């Protein structure tokens with residue numbers, strides 16, 4: 001495993017649309033391991049392949065407090081959303097910033113796991129927010145375009161574990 005460089009806004013790759021994965025090649029498996037390592041070492045709760053410069057529809061997420069429950073989503077599609085939540089959001093590709101974004105409160109996703117088996121994942125609250133934020137990345141969309149009000153700076157004294165850096 002290796003850390004990969006995170007592309008940061010306004011790198012134009014972040015606005016490109018990622019391509020589906022049709023078979024689990026060794027280089028994708030290695031990419032997934034590297035994405036997980038990169039996400040954990042950056043203190044994030046989610047990372048899309050485009051953020052490390054690979055235009056493939058692969059997302060890793062871990063919203064567990066112990067950071068010990070990795071999820072791998074390949075070719076994810078949102079199939080159901082319900083309710084709304086308005087809250088703080090950040091992104092490893094926009095370091096030092098955060099802003100308020102309204103998202104669906106619950107979100108159901110159809111995707112493949114890393115064995116390329118179809119699975120349905122259901123999220124609520126932070127996990128639902130994360131699904132929506134990361135799947136936006138696969139379509140070249142950044143949360144900064146959805147922020148209500150101003151994009152704000154993260155100050156060290158404000159930082160706590162509740163801050164979402166995905």
Ligand code: NI
Nearest residue numbers: 091092093166
């Ligand atoms: Ni992000």
